[in-house]
Amino acid sequence: MSTPLTRHEQETIINFNAGEQTATIYTADKAVMRKIDALVADFPSIYRILSETTYAKTYEVPKKYISYRKPRRLTEEQREQARNRIKILNNATTNFNNILDGLH
Template identity: 55%
Template structure:
């Protein structure tokens, strides 16, 4: 079944009273990433439900993280650009 971009949602659910988070997704990219985690870490990540368009996973809520946006100065960006140019030219 072909879903629109809007329908390819992911919903993360957890509360203060439990140690487990639940992730419901219809996004194929998220499913592939979590399927890999389920295969590599079966004691931590679990596939709990699935149907033809969605999957539901559970994992410790300690694995949910929030990060501040990365800030890169103009000088750092230029240095990284020059390093990549140098590396690409050496091949």
């Protein structure tokens, strides 16, 4: 029986170059594997598994699906509005759970 990978060994490597239209993604991270496996299942003509071992998988994807995102910049007013929405949602969830508990 083999030893599970440490958190530091559960890496993801994305590799592509300017001369090709595809990228390869190697990952030993289970969360990343689940996400890409779902893409493989939903879009088999776009995402595909190249290889698989006990702990890792290598995928091939079109390079155009690799993206970089900049962080969101929120004003203090937007942050406050988001906080208020979360408070309302949490209160509604608590109230709903209390109602459900009362039905049992």
